[in-house]
Amino acid sequence: MPLASWLLVLLGFALLIAAADLVVRGASSLARAAGVAPLVVGLTVVAFGTSAPEVAVSIKAALAGQEGLALGNVVGSNVFNVLLVLGISALIVPLSVQPQLVRFDVPVLIAVSALPLLMALDGVLARWEGVVLIALAVVYTTVLIFTGRRPRDAMREAATDSREASSASAGLARNVARVVVGCVGLVLGADLLVKGATDIARTLGVSNVVIGITLVAAGTSLPELATSVVASLRGERDLAVGNVVGSNIFNTLVVLGAAATVASGGMDIPRGVLTFDLPVMLAVAVTCLLFFFSDWTVSRAEGMVFLAYYALFILYLTLDASDHEARNLARSAVLSLVPMATLLGLLSWWNGRSDTRPPPPPPPDPAPSGAGDLPR
Numbered sequence: 001m002p003l004a005s006w007l008l009v010l011l012g013f014a015l016l017i018a019a020a021d022l023v024v025r026g027a028s029s030l031a032r033a034a035g036v037a038p039l040v041v042g043l044t045v046v047a048f049g050t051s052a053p054e055v056a057v058s059i060k061a062a063l064a065g066q067e068g069l070a071l072g073n074v075v076g077s078n079v080f081n082v083l084l085v086l087g088i089s090a091l092i093v094p095l096s097v098q099p100q101l102v103r104f105d106v107p108v109l110i111a112v113s114a115l116p117l118l119m120a121l122d123g124v125l126a127r128w129e130g131v132v133l134i135a136l137a138v139v140y141t142t143v144l145i146f147t148g149r150r151p152r153d154a155m156r157e158a159a160t161d162s163r164e165a166s167s168a169s170a171g172l173a174r175n176v177a178r179v180v181v182g183c184v185g186l187v188l189g190a191d192l193l194v195k196g197a198t199d200i201a202r203t204l205g206v207s208n209v210v211i212g213i214t215l216v217a218a219g220t221s222l223p224e225l226a227t228s229v230v231a232s233l234r235g236e237r238d239l240a241v242g243n244v245v246g247s248n249i250f251n252t253l254v255v256l257g258a259a260a261t262v263a264s265g266g267m268d269i270p271r272g273v274l275t276f277d278l279p280v281m282l283a284v285a286v287t288c289l290l291f292f293f294s295d296w297t298v299s300r301a302e303g304m305v306f307l308a309y310y311a312l313f314i315l316y317l318t319l320d321a322s323d324h325e326a327r328n329l330a331r332s333a334v335l336s337l338v339p340m341a342t343l344l345g346l347l348s349w350w351n352g353r354s355d356t357r358p359p360p361p362p363p364p365d366p367a368p369s370g371a372g373d374l375p376r
Contacts, residue, residue, distance in 0.1 A: 002203065008196025012189045019185025020226035021234075023049065026178025028236055033172055039098050040144050042231075042242025043105060043249075049183035050223035051077075051247045053190060054255045062259035067267040070259040071125075075277045078113070078248045080221040082284045083310035088225065089232040089240050090303025096237050097292045105245050106289045108140060112252045113285040117278040120269040130260030130267075137253035186223035193222060241298070248285070280313070280334065309334075 027041045054077050058070035089095060112133075119129045224247050231240035260267045291302045316330035 002199060005196045005199035005203070008192050009200070010196075012191070012193030012196060015185050015189030015192065016222060016226040017230065019182045019189055020223070020230040022178045022182030022185065023227055024182075024231045024234055024236055024239055026175040026182060027239060029175040030172070030179065033175065036145075037098075037100075037238070038236060039100060039238040039242045042239040043246035044141055044144055045179060046227060046239060046243045047246025047250050048254075049179060050186060050227050050243060051250045051255065052183060052187050053219070053223060054221075054251050055258065056187075058255045058259040059262055062263040062267065065264070067259070067263050068270060068273075070263075071256070071267060071269065071273060072277070074251050074256045074259075075273070075281050076218075077221045077224075077251055078281050079284055079310070079313060080218055081224050081244045081248050081251075082288050083306040083313070084218075085221065085225045085228050085244050086241070086288070086298060087303040087306030087310065089228045089244075090298040090306070091300055092229065092232045093235075093237070094300060095232070095241050095298040097241060097296050097298065098238060099296075101241065101245060102289065102293050102296070105242075105249070106285070106292060109245055109249050110282070110285045110289060112136065112249055113278075113282045116252065116256060117274070117282060120274060120278070123269055123271075123274075124265075125256070125260045125267040125269055127261050127263070127266050130257040130263075133253045133257030134261065137250065137257065140249065140253070183223070186226060189226070190219055190222035193219070245288075276331070276335075284309075 023046055027046050028038055030036070030041060030045070054073055058073050061067070061069040061073070086095070115133065115136075116125065119125055224243055228240040228243050231237070231243065291298055312330070312334055316327065316334045318324075319327040319330050
């Protein structure tokens with residue numbers, strides 16, 4: 001087994017962790033300095049930055065006439081983000097959910113997840129429909145920016161408490177640089193890790209089909225995974241959850257919209273995508289809302305449900321790609337788990353219905369002096 005491949009994996013993993021820490025530190029500091037809630041930064045700046053690999057892969061595929069790859073990248077990344085990224089993050093620490101997510105952002109996610117399904121009923125995602133998706137992304141981002149600013153009193157208090165208030169311009173430049181360099185590092189780290197892992201898998205005799213379904217498909221979502229995990233470890237739970245929800249909205253509106261816009265004649269939508277992949281993506285978004293609303297927390301148990309569902313989803317894709325005789329059974333299991341997971345979310349909500357009030361407001365932002373320290 002080549003040593004160089006193992007070195008690529010280790011280097012890519014180290015770069016992912018270091019870059020994710022830069023993004024989280026820079027984004028949380030920007031939120032304090034600009035008077036914007038960390039959740040809004042996670043939904044916009046962090047989410048858009050970590051979705052850069054999806055943009056590159058999908059647009060390149062669409063220009064090359066491989067619309068199916070571009071569509072599969074968006075669907076696979078969205079499923080990966082909710083089931084695996086949120087699942088792992090919730091196992092590390094239960095994720096508290098802010099009211100804005102339940103009342104606005106996740107309903108928006110459900111709506112934009114349903115849009116491609118409705119637009120593609122005729123078998124094509126036309127160029128004008130891609131333009132509509134991109135325009136909706138602009139509207140959503142604008143609304144977030146104008147509604148996400150804290151009251152002026154809170155902004156003045158944050159500026160007074162922050163040590164960076166005396167050098168606001170230098171602090172702003174430093175934190176913007178952290179986010180930009182961190183996002184670039186996330187993309188490079190993910191690329192190195194996927195290349196090394198792919199070489200190792202081929203050396204072990206793993207088929208290209210399995211490699212493509214697992215390593216390559218998940219590779220574009222590694223930035224989201226690294227960022228949310230590091231944010232969870234550092235106690236930045238709003239960034240961890242906002243990164244996932246914002247990335248999925250960005251993927252659907254901007255990545256898919258751009259791919260449909262640049263594709264010659266629009267994107268042809270296979271029937272299998274209409275009857276399985278897009279419905280699963282929509283169902284995952286709905287289940288996400290139910291779990292969020294159940295007790296305003298993504299618990300460890302709910303994280304395990306997400307991970308188990310993702311494992312079954314990958315199992316079906318692997319069996320289907322290899323034309324295995326058990327693929328129909330796995331497909332039925334995946335589709336049956338959609339209402340089961342929804343029922344679990346409804347039961348969680350029913351058990352906590354006596355207290356449907358939103359969670360108390362988060363405590364004041366901690367002093368920046370220890371913001372860069374990971375828990376030991």
